[in-house]
Amino acid sequence: MRYAQLVMGPAGSGKSTYCSNMVKHCENIKRSIYVVNLDPAAEYFDYPVIADIRELIQVDDVMDDPDLRLGPNGGLVFCMEYLLNNLNWLEEKLGYVEDDYFLFDCPGQIELYTHFPIMKTLIDHLQKWDIRPCAVYLVDSQFMIDAPKFISGTMSALSCMVNLELPHVNIMSKMDLIGPGDKENIERYLNADCESLADELDQLRGKKFHKLNSMISRMIEDYSLVKFLALNFNSEDSVEAIMYQIDTAIQYDEDREFTNQDADDEDADNQ
Numbered sequence: 001m002r003y004a005q006l007v008m009g010p011a012g013s014g015k016s017t018y019c020s021n022m023v024k025h026c027e028n029i030k031r032s033i034y035v036v037n038l039d040p041a042a043e044y045f046d047y048p049v050i051a052d053i054r055e056l057i058q059v060d061d062v063m064d065d066p067d068l069r070l071g072p073n074g075g076l077v078f079c080m081e082y083l084l085n086n087l088n089w090l091e092e093k094l095g096y097v098e099d100d101y102f103l104f105d106c107p108g109q110i111e112l113y114t115h116f117p118i119m120k121t122l123i124d125h126l127q128k129w130d131i132r133p134c135a136v137y138l139v140d141s142q143f144m145i146d147a148p149k150f151i152s153g154t155m156s157a158l159s160c161m162v163n164l165e166l167p168h169v170n171i172m173s174k175m176d177l178i179g180p181g182d183k184e185n186i187e188r189y190l191n192a193d194c195e196s197l198a199d200e201l202d203q204l205r206g207k208k209f210h211k212l213n214s215m216i217s218r219m220i221e222d223y224s225l226v227k228f229l230a231l232n233f234n235s236e237d238s239v240e241a242i243m244y245q246i247d248t249a250i251q252y253d254e255d256r257e258f259t260n261q262d263a264d265d266e267d268a269d270n271q
């Protein structure tokens, strides 16, 4: 078995920075991890890659094509569909080494995760190649500091979760930028309960929408998987907690411990 994190989330939510910092974290703890850049429009990232979609196709070339006449978003969808038609390229780049662990740095267009079947098809192939993926969905904490923003971020995470049907970990990124005043608000949302969310929305919009507010809040609580982990790269504890949660979601350590235990048992039997 092999393992992967599909690092997703809206534009600018910190996906590439997450990949880069996770590579550094894994270097420190002597754990190997490989990054795949899946963003055909990426201009800058500072991690080493095992595969880069831009070697296959570049969004600028697609946009320059006079027959296609596509803008940046249509161009990106074209590139991702091109990838799906050339998946042997990716399969070869990934190679096959047991226990490999990959990070896929995905593009920031959320329609890829919520509407189009592109990611779902890619996931089906990863699974065929014996890769067990976890959806890692980042939302910028700056956009989660009041109830309406929190609900909108949560709904985008929820729609990705329902659409992709994968083990799923939500992350509130850039916590180092949150000032002391907003910290309290965010902590409230990290453990949000539906009554207080609905009350806050009622206060903002008036009682007229009370029924709608409480139903949306209840739906978020019912899908109790919509919880966020706070990510602060200045805190090693926060990075470790996130890695642990993801490893647990895809049973990374459990499988390895089991395999090691099997190997030990086999050795003992042989002896």
Ligand SMILES: Nc1nc2c(ncn2[C@@H]2O[C@H](COP(=O)(O)OP(=O)(O)OP(=O)(O)O)[C@@H](O)[C@H]2O)c(=O)[nH]1
Binding pocket: 009, 010, 011, 012, 013, 014, 015, 016, 017, 018, 039, 106, 107, 108, 109, 173, 174, 175, 176, 177, 231, 232, 233
């Ligand atoms: N302070 C702080 N800044 C961050 C953090 N993560 C990302 N940023 C900044 O946020 C901006 C966007 O970060 P990226 O990592 O490029 O975000 P992205 O999600 O890959 O963006 P797209 O690929 O364009 O969708 C950059 O200016 C980063 O330096 C963080 O944890 N803390």
Ligand SMILES: [Mg+2]
Binding pocket: 015, 016, 017, 039, 042, 105
């Ligand atoms: Mg990026």
